[in-house]
Amino acid sequence: MELVISTLDPTHKLPRHIAIIMDGNGRWAELRNLSRDKGHVRGIEATRTTIEHCVRLGIENLTLFAFSTENWNRPGKEVDHLLALLAEALENESSLLLKNNVKVKIVGNREDFSEELQHAISKLEIATQKNEGLRLFIAAGYGGRWDITNAVREVAKKVSAGALSISSITEDSFSEFLSLGNVVDPDLFIRTGGEQRISNYLLWQLAYSELYFTDCLWPDFSEKELEAAIKSYSGRQRRFGLIGE
Numbered sequence: 001m002e003l004v005i006s007t008l009d010p011t012h013k014l015p016r017h018i019a020i021i022m023d024g025n026g027r028w029a030e031l032r033n034l035s036r037d038k039g040h041v042r043g044i045e046a047t048r049t050t051i052e053h054c055v056r057l058g059i060e061n062l063t064l065f066a067f068s069t070e071n072w073n074r075p076g077k078e079v080d081h082l083l084a085l086l087a088e089a090l091e092n093e094s095s096l097l098l099k100n101n102v103k104v105k106i107v108g109n110r111e112d113f114s115e116e117l118q119h120a121i122s123k124l125e126i127a128t129q130k131n132e133g134l135r136l137f138i139a140a141g142y143g144g145r146w147d148i149t150n151a152v153r154e155v156a157k158k159v160s161a162g163a164l165s166i167s168s169i170t171e172d173s174f175s176e177f178l179s180l181g182n183v184v185d186p187d188l189f190i191r192t193g194g195e196q197r198i199s200n201y202l203l204w205q206l207a208y209s210e211l212y213f214t215d216c217l218w219p220d221f222s223e224k225e226l227e228a229a230i231k232s233y234s235g236r237q238r239r240f241g242l243i244g245e
């Protein structure tokens with residue numbers, strides 16, 4: 001990992017969990033008269049930079065939106081390319097992730113993925129499972145509605161098997177069934193690419209996250225951009241429905 005000087009200081013409050021919608025790869029490429037595919041390739045570099053910087057800063061949890069349930073509806077060629085790139089990245093980045101003590105978990109519905117991709121996923125999850133540094137969640141085949149529906153199904157199964165009583169279902173116990181389980185909710189949500197929407201990301205978990213939107217297109221996202229988001233977060237007063245201070 002190269003030396004990067006951070007502009008954060010101890011007065012800045014660090015989020016324990018950052019969730020990012022990495023958007024704008026296609027537009028980044030179109031602006032340069034390149035194919036959208038090239039934008040996705042450059043997006044992987046920004047992803048690596050971001051992960052490494054989170055490691056440097058000591059962030060505990062990072063969740064990245066790589067492929068949504070709705071992204072299945074893109075033209076077949078783009079879908080194929082995106083998923084092939086994902087498989088390739090999981091493979092290629094493995095040693096760097098191991099070196100950086102990153103524990104990886106892919107969250108989302110992987111049933112429709114190719115066998116190769118499913119294999120790449122399990123291989124990386126197993127290889128990094130004992131790591132105790134940054135917990136990296138990659139949302140792929142992921143949709144917030146899918147996540148909640150899936151959790152409801154799991155809960156219903158337990159109830160009908162007599163293993164869970166309806167009265168014991170609480171917000172906390174229910175969230176254990178979601179793909180992020182008992183991971184602390186994202187403190188900071190970042191979306192690049194200029195759109196100000198959630199796009200079916202972590203619908204349950206973003207209930208009280210601080211939202212940060214930037215026009216920066218994902219391939220241009222850098223350590224500086226990440227720190228700008230953290231600084232913005234750090235200056236906010238979170239009230240959680242209470243009154244100030």
Ligand code: IPE
Pocket residue numbers: 022023024025026027028066067068071082193218
């Ligand atoms: C984000 O970039 C990557 C994925 C959705 C997988 P886009 O491909 O959405 O890029 P834009 O938004 O069209 O620029």
Ligand code: IPE
Pocket residue numbers: 021022023024065066067068070071195197199
């Ligand atoms: C959200 O980006 C999904 C990912 C970044 C993986 P999209 O580009 O798919 O979102 P919309 O279509 O602009 O809402």
Ligand code: MG
Pocket residue numbers: 023024025193
């Ligand atoms: Mg987009």
